[in-house]
Amino acid sequence: MAKFVTIGYGDQEGYDRTSTAVREEAHAHDSRLREAGVVMGIAGSPVQVRNHDDAGMTVESGSFMSSALPVAGFAIIEAATMEEAVQLVSRTPCAVAQGLVEVWPLQESP
Numbered sequence: 001m002a003k004f005v006t007i008g009y010g011d012q013e014g015y016d017r018t019s020t021a022v023r024e025e026a027h028a029h030d031s032r033l034r035e036a037g038v039v040m041g042i043a044g045s046p047v048q049v050r051n052h053d054d055a056g057m058t059v060e061s062g063s064f065m066s067s068a069l070p071v072a073g074f075a076i077i078e079a080a081t082m083e084e085a086v087q088l089v090s091r092t093p094c095a096v097a098q099g100l101v102e103v104w105p106l107q108e109s110p
Contacts, residue, residue, distance in 0.1 A: 002077040004085040008092060009020025009069040018097040026093040033088065035041040035079070040075035067092055081089070 020062065034040060048064050051057045063071070072094050079085035082105065089101045 002082075002085075003108070004077050004079060004082070005104045005106050006075045006077060006085075006089050006092075007102045008073045008075075008080070008089075008094030008099060009067060009101070009105060010072045010094040010097055011069055014069070014098025015093070022096050023093065026091060026096045029091045030093065033075070033092075038075055038077050043071040043072045046071075064104060072099065105110060 007110045030040065045061070048060045048062065049057065050060075075092075076087075077085055077088055079088060080098045082103065085103050088104060089095055092101060093099075
């Protein structure tokens with residue numbers, strides 16, 4: 001099985017516009033994924049770490065990338081193919097509540 005990193009984007013406004021029934025099913029879907037071993041969590045506040053040329057570390061608050069929607073959470077899932085991974089995340093809260101989910105193949109380093 002391949003591993004995929006998922007990044008969910010969404011905001012409270014979009015979540016609130018989504019029907020309660022759809023949101024509840026999305027949360028139930030997340031629960032089933034966790035029971036199946038998916039590691040997931042809600043995004044906290046990030047920091048940027050730099051240590052160019054190993055000359056000294058700097059740490060800066062905030063994210064490096066910006067998007068129209070804030071990062072809401074992350075997960076690491078296993079699936080046989082990208083298509084299967086996409087199907088798995090298509091019913092998560094960010095995907096159904098006016099947000100989106102990025103799916104990144106995780107190529108483990110040797």
